Amino acid sequence: MRKILNVETDILIIGHGAAGLFSGAVLSSFGKQVMIVGEGATSTSLSTGNIIFQRDFDGNVEKRKDREITISEALMPYVFREHLDTEFINAEIRAMTAFLLPRLNNCGLVLNGSINRNQVLLTNTGFPYSCTFAQMFASKGDLTNLSEKDIALLGLLGYKDFDPDLAALLISKIMNMKNVSAYWTQISEFRRRYGMHPTEVAHLTHNDGFQEQLANAIKDIDCDAIGIPPIFSLLDYQLRMTELEKRTGREIFEVVTPLSLPGLRFHEALRLAARKEGCRLSEGLKASSLRIIGRRAESAILKGKFMDTEVKFGCLMICTGGLLGGGLIANGNKIADSFDIFQVEKMPNFTYSNTKYGVHSLIQMIANYGLKADSSMHLYLKTGERLENVLGAGSVLEGCSFPAGLGLGGALLTAWISTKNALEVLDQ
Amino acid sequence: MNVALRTSDCIKCSACNTVCPVVSIDGISGFSGPRNLVVDLPRFFAGRMISSQEIFKCTTCWKCEEVCPSSLPLPDSILRLREMMFNEKNLVEGHKRIVENIDRYGRSIEPQLGERMVYVKHEAEILYFPGCISEMRVTSIFDATVQLLEKADVKFGIPANWVCCGAPLEKIGDLNRLESLREMNLMRFGRFDEIITSCPGCTTQFFRHYDRDPLHTIEVLWEATRKNRLKFKPPRNSIRVALHHPCHIKRTIGPQIIDQAYDLLQSIPKVKIVELEDPDKCCGGGGGVVAGFPDLALKLATSKMMDACRSGADILLAPCPFCVLNLRRVDIGRVEEFITFINVYAEREA
Amino acid sequence: MQRTEVLIIGGGITGAGIARDLACRGAELVLVEASDFSNGATGRCHGMLHSGARYAVNDPISATECAAENTILKRIANFCIEDTGGIFVSLKNDDLDYADRFLSSCKKTGVAAKEITVEEALKKEPMLSKEIVRAFEVPDASVDPFLLTLGNIESAREANAIALNYHSVREFEINEGVIDKVIVENLRNGSVEIFKPEIVVNASGAWANKIASLANLSIEMTLDKGSMVVINGRLTNGLINRLRKPSSGDIIVPSYSSSIIGTTSIRVDSPNENKATEEEVDFLIRETAMMIPDIAISRAVRAYAGIRPLCGSDRSCGREISRTFQLIDHSEQGIENFISVIGGKLTTYRLMAERVSDLVASKLGLSGSCKTAIDPLLSVNREDIHARIASSIANRVVRKSLLFANDVIQRCTEELRGMEVVCSCEEVLRGELSYWCNHQDVKELSDLMRRTRVGMGYCQGGLCIFGLLSTMIDHSDRDPMELLVRFIIERERGVEPVLFRGQLKEEFFKEHLINGVYHLDAYSRGEYEKDLER
Known part of the structure; x- marks a missing residue:
């Protein structure tokens, strides 16, 4: 026997990844009552935090349907196919950024206010990848002039996710930068022999004398710019990095490593931002079924471990994520959403290159699937009916899932546009 | 083989290790983390003995299961490992004490006062199960719950000669004793199906092992305010409070109770809620860690209290006796039990 | 140019075994392998050390060979063998007469099979289907083919043999019916090395015909693809075999922390067609799940396929061809110093190596005798x-x-x-x-x-x-x-x-x-x- 609890809210958002949290923050800022539910790790927190709205490929042209389009067009969220209008998208991106940046800034992420192209972000292999936006979330300071400086990468023995030797080698090979050198240092509290988990390191950074040891190690290196692994937690890294720079007189930046994915930091900041805006976050609840009457969704049953809740809402947003997040489920060759009621479509197949390493072709094919939505982000039932008050956002949508789509950039953009439509739905 | 429950779908994202409170304090070398213990270690089980020390460091905060993209039953598997490794002779000091107390007094802790009895005037419709800590250590919970239930006109009784619900025994893997406690309690509950508990540990235990559908006091109070049986008076000066989300409420009973707790706080005038940075971070009070590894528990509690101080709250409210007990071991900041706090301002609706 | 007594082509288990055997008899030899050791069928097999039971009814020669080698390998190569034992099970609808024939054939071929009750079987293997009707215990074991091959290579090296991987044979220079020179490309740096061997042994498995064609010869053989699926987690304590006429999807082998299920049998034309298909995976999971139902809900981690080089080409179905091996002395076809070995199994590699070495030794006039059945492969002080x-x-x-x-x-x-x-x-x-x-x-x-x-x-x-x-x-x-x-x-x-x-x-x-x-x-x-x- 399970208890059923009844609650009501203006908007129920299913999914607590980038799209869900961001939509929640936006809608709450308009004074709406928002409830966000979700379970499991989100692909946002497992991702790179690499936020891009358009990918640059060197002028490759692929055929899709009957007309030729450029790849950068193709990689815009596919839901905007109705109006592939760059002006419109750019205006939305600007508005979205203006909303998002100050709020994330307030939650600990260091951000620049502008979108610059071709900035460099270093990952732990030393892979410098150009992106438009990610660097501002993931690292500190402006790294645009990095190639003109002497760069040193400093590894901490025991922090095994970052190997400066490998990083330096790869950077010098791939970017033809000859000015990268690698150093190791030993922090006394580090248990160097077995390797440590990033959270353990983050905890140790609070110890007395840690900052000093690190500063001394940095001072010993004769270089302008020094990359260190991302060892500080979200809430104090800004402070710590500034302090380190002051102490050492060097420019310090963070490199990105897979297990301390900056996506996690981004997710944490977004989560805090959503809560600060007044969202009610119920993580650990799984939306098990929806009650749909005619073309309106009325309520959802949320399953907890021992207790169920029925939530009545005015508007529902599906932000459950792609295959990694669990919003889509692959059953044999069939891809379905987790409720198995929505219409799932496959974006016309295209690969962005045959000659390159690219993406695993099967993964690419599966990632093309997603929920069908119209340009106002309304979802469709399997029967083909358009739902009045159910909207989608994020990588659950057709062609929005990484690696076929844009990943985080697409998720944020679709969420931003979805929220506008959600407000309209609520006004009706 | 068969050591742990189904864990073959692990994708090695390390999300569990990243959120594990014990890993962040003790490091991988002190506590291998959920994935290593439950997924990787059983793969090599034949060749290795797990250090019993290590497996008992888990606070059973359930955070790993919450973030697992494959929803693996990580904490349950850890409990299963504990169960398999249970050996009365090899228990750590603190766990040995728990077992002794249960054998001697039927309580997980040594009684400091006599059994507290409440004589209720009305015919009971529902039972209130106080739990060991509320009865003997953080006694204000017991008093506050009784007063609140009376204010809310709940016709309750307390079962005579109740014994510990068995939650601490489950955490140390002693399922035999747990079973005998369960039978004793069920006998004493008699005809009553509905039980109110003020301790999330007991609530979870009744759900998991007693096949009962218990109510946490917060649920009862929330219902009562909804039905206008309770109202709240404002404090003299406005207070800023932060709410700790105890693991065993948020992740084992359900996050709905936390929402209800917020609703209750919001209905008290002049009480301002401030947000903690990480409200559901484990305080270290669960899983038998306070008894087994007091230093580890203290470190976790300190980290929590630092968060509370940073948030600018006057009081940190914790709706769980174990959390209160552990958090109060830290010298900084003020911790109050949630129900006790509510009781101060709650009044019977005229 | 390098002179040597023997040049072995192929660094699979057969080549490695021959190298060890001959080196221990004092022959001077070089082994060349085009990729890495054990990268062909050796590394893509089940890792099953047969007791012979699987072949007892239909292929008694193989069964007898396996039974003898099983005992020897467990003694000399215990470092890479998990002596888990195995169980043959009949399911409800299986041919029950076959079980009786199985038992008597095992007796005849020297395979130590013993019937146990269904209860005993379930106690040994709790994951077994409750549908089983009969069960037989056999001394099957799980073997690591990579380690076994490398163990033989290292043992041969200890006896002064030279073993080179990433050395691909490009050409034979044949002079009056004798392979005079062997041109080998070093794939590490593209350089060419020339060997001048007295005898060339072709142990290149599925590639045997390709090597033979360098001497304008052809070998009658069948290439037969067998696919396997790696299932995450050790589902069984020992090996499980379906008790029926050998067919596809019969075997479950626990190996390290996984279980390997297999196999299929599909004729292929080229040794490079070694990719398992989705259909094969589906089939294998479905078939083996009849014995261990949990396989259906377990996670398949990987699928791989090896190409069996089977002797002969007369019959259409790969399962019909005996799993025994064949030694071909090409002197009958006009090349004096060229020997090919095909067929056989991982379990019988040592025996094959012994026979090949005997022939080579008699040609070279070596006096040393085979010690591989007695001397342990490696001895390490632990x-x-x-x-x-x-x-x-x-x-x-x-x-x-x-x-x-x-x-x-x-x-x-x-x-x-x-x-x-x-x-x-x-x-x-x-x-x-x-x-x-x-x-x-x-x-x-x-x-x-x-x-x-x-x-x-x-x-x-x-x-x-x-x-x-x-x-x-x-x-x-x-x-x-x-x-x-x-x-x-x-x-x-x-x-x-x-x-x-x-x-x-x-x-x-x-x-x-x-x-x-x-x-x-x-x-x-x-x-x-x-x-x-x-």
């Missing part, structure tokens, strides 16, 4: 190693490190980061990798995998590749990107047929790591893929 690192890790490391356990452990304990676990699926330490990176045989990351099991676990190299790479670049001047992409492509090939449920999620996650963080999409994969096809 005691002092255990004292130096935690015993459970030491056990695994020692087992994997062949003769080099001392050096490997030294690396682990003395190197700055030697005890870091690089691959947590298989618990591989950085020190181990560091040792093997310096080894002359190791060229690719997948060579490290065959020696340490790194990257063989359920994440299929998702999280260990960068640790692996960072160890490798400390000791090699190869382009790290090339190493990385080659390894990823190699792993992907095996994952493709099992992309569903758990493994699909895993691959999506890896896509985030590999393409999201590292942006490998900028690097060419085309040429590596072609390379692998070769």
